[in-house]
Amino acid sequence: MYRIIYVSFLKKGTEIEPLIKDIKEKSASKNPKHYITGKLLYSSNTFLQLVEGPKVNVDVLYAIIKNDPRHKMGELIFENEVNDRLYPDFDMMISEVHGLNLNVINKVLKVSNDFQNSSPSDQEILKKMEELENFLIK
Numbered sequence: 595m596y597r598i599i600y601v602s603f604l605k606k607g608t609e610i611e612p613l614i615k616d617i618k619e620k621s622a623s624k625n626p627k628h629y630i631t632g633k634l635l636y637s638s639n640t641f642l643q644l645v646e647g648p649k650v651n652v653d654v655l656y657a658i659i660k661n662d663p664r665h666k667m668g669e670l671i672f673e674n675e676v677n678d679r680l681y682p683d684f685d686m687m688i689s690e691v692h693g694l695n696l697n698v699i700n701k702v703l704k705v706s707n708d709f710q711n712s713s714p715s716d717q718e719i720l721k722k723m724e725e726l727e728n729f730l731i732k
């Protein structure tokens with residue numbers, strides 16, 4: 595089982611709402627067929643997506659997402675073999691997080707290199723994802 599987390603940004607000229615609707619439809623129909631699960635946090639212009647599944651399938655989906663012209667890839671902030679899924683029940687859980695941006699992501703995940711190099715545990719990653727979601731609601 596493989597897990598990745600990446601950041602990307604909405605392209606100018608792309609409308610967020612139809613894009614989210616399309617991602618919801620595509621992930622609901624395609625992800626289960628490829629044993630993919632995960633979570634997508636988004637704001638008006640920033641995405642943070644965690645994708646889990648068999649490595650080959652994660653690689654294929656990531657290649658497709660990277661080529662999606664509606665957004666611009668930022669950084670791959672985490673990738674690793676894992677034993678368990680963090681979001682086993684969601685083909686792609688999608689949550690809007692008002693104000694999510696790179697500053698906030700860096701603040702919560704620290705510098706992404708540190709995050710990758712420190713080999714965070716599943717528990718730590720889950721906590722960081724929750725922090726990111728709650729950070730901006732307060």
Ligand SMILES: Cc1cc2nc3c(=O)[nH]c(=O)nc-3n(C[C@H](O)[C@H](O)[C@H](O)COP(=O)(O)O)c2cc1C
Pocket residue numbers: 602617620621624625634641643655658659660662664665686
């Ligand atoms: C931020 C972002 C996240 C996405 N996540 C998924 C996903 O989890 N699953 C999926 O099938 N497509 C996802 N997509 C859409 C893909 O880039 C692509 O449009 C879609 O898989 C193409 O499906 P089709 O070949 O059936 O038209 C995402 C796109 C963006 C911009």
